[in-house]
Amino acid sequence: MNLTDPTEILATLVRCPSVTPEEGGALDALDTMLGELGFRRDRVTFQEAETPDVDNLYARLGEDGPHLMFAGHTDVVPPGPAEDWTHGPFSGEIAEGRLYGRGAVDMKGGIACFIAALARLLSENDKLPGSVSLLITGDEEGPAINGTVKLLEHAAASGERWDAALVGEPTNPNELGEMIKVGRRGSLSARLIVEGTQGHVAYPHLADNPLRALISFADALTEPPLDTGNDRFPPSNLELTSIDTGNTATNVIPASTEMRFNVRFNDLWSAESLEGELRARLEVASMALKYRSGQPPMRYQLSFQERPSPSFLTRDDRLVATLSGAVAAVTGQTPTLSTTGGTSDARFIKDYCPVVEFGLVGQTMHKVDEHVEIDDLETLTLIYKAFIENWFAATQRAG
Incomplete structure (x- = not known):
């Protein structure tokens, strides 16, 4: 295989289901x-x-000098159904200048380009002026329990230390060179159960409808907005994702109802402070339900996911500037530094070293x-090659 050719590498990876x-x-x-x-x-x-076993790979080239992780x-x-695809989802077929297949963009393509960039550098030099490692998991799209978190712990326990990291997730909305991710919003999911008393809709005075309270609780969680954002993060946002009573009858007031929601939050909050704010809003709302005058507050239970994702912002100017410079040199564009989008494994890596993300167009x-x-x-591949070269040069100058 020609390891300087990202297309050949990617086709091989896409053909792996x-x-x-x-x-x-x-x-x-x-x-291999x-x-x-x-x-x-x-x-x-x-x-x-209660989680699937996950296979992972950690690889390192070099034993000293500055250490860059990919x-x-x-x-x-x-x-989904293979028949819905124009080209098979694991075919790696090339047609009209495009390579098709699941993972072509997210994110086997980024891996292929980084390997090709390294192969080109190694073909031009006897060795790199430092160390490069690849930390590759098989659990990013799943529970994210038996992947990057544990692989980082395993490598660190073996003595591995990193100076900076690049994650190859697709970061560009429309064309290559638009956007670098320099941080991510946090993610907090929650479940709210409101408890009432079941009864006949014709005799509401004998029941206690939890859905009425749920409407007020939902309003309290979403208004006023959690914040207005700041210069590097958009406003935090709470979205209701599910409301369910399990009630199939039209003439029965349900005994309880459940609502699920998710908050994508910026660095104005920690998971703990955000949980406190949401609990306070619900407590105030439970005491202020107008239709319950003279009655005890509505009963409810609020629980949060066990592993919320924290927000973070990378402030390593050398890392960010080196990647931005490589993008600009190759594409002619000055990339936007963004914290938008969902979560990624960068949220785990940031505890070990500064981390940025840059990859393909994610459409x-x-x-x-x-x-x-x-x-x-x-x-x-050209961007990654320039970034690797320039990061080593800038790190050596600074050291």
């Missing part, structure tokens, strides 16, 4: 490729009760006929 948590041959293929480039590799499977995942979301990720432009693969 690595739907979470299945390895599908993707890590085996990467293991990185071995050819001289990396020492560590394959490790992590386990936890992080990514080979697992992909299910493709087709998770969609039928997911694909990447072949030209974009070459462009991203």
Whole structure:
């Protein structure tokens, strides 16, 4: 295989049906490729009760000097019915200048480009002026329990330390060069159960309708807004995602109802402070329900997910400037520094070293006929190559 060609690498990876948590041959293929480039590799499977076992790969080239990590995942979301695809979801077919397949964008393409960039650098130099490692998981699209978190702990316990990290998630909305992720909003999910008394709708005085209270509780959680954002983050946002009573009858007041919601929050909040704010809003609302005058407050239970994702912002100017400079040099664009979008494994990496994210255009990720432009693969490879070279040079100058 020509490891300087990102298209050939990506086609090989896409043909591996690595739907979470299945390895599908993707890590085996990467293991072989990185071995050819001289990396020492560590394959490790992590386990936890009531979660699927997950295979992971950590590989390092070099033993000293500045240490740059590239992080990514080979697992992909299910493709849905294969007949819905113009080209098979695991075919890796190329048509009209595009490579098709699940994971082409999210995010086997980023991995392919980074490996190709390294291969080109190694073909020009005897060795790198430092160390490069790849931290690749098979659990990013799943529970994210037996993947990056544990792989970082495992590597750190073995003595690994990193100076900076690049995550190859698709970050560009429309064209390559638009956007670098320099942080992420936090994510907090919650479940609210409101308890009432079941009864006949014709005799409401004999019942206690929890849905009435739920409306007021929902208003209290969403208004006023949690904040107005700041210069690096948009406003925090709470979205209701589900309301369910399990009631199939039209003449029965339900005994209880359940609402689920998620908050994407900026760095004005921690998970703990946000939980406190939401509990306070519900407590005030429970005491102020107009139709319950003279009655005790409405009973409710609020619970939060066990592993909320924190917000973070990378403030390493050298890392951000080096990546921005590489993007501008190759594409002619000055990328926007953004914290928008969902969560990524960068939220775990930031506890070990500064981290930024830059990858392909994400328009087709998770969609039928997911694909990447072949030209974009070459462009991203050139950006990664320039970034690696310039980051080592800037780090050595600073040191």
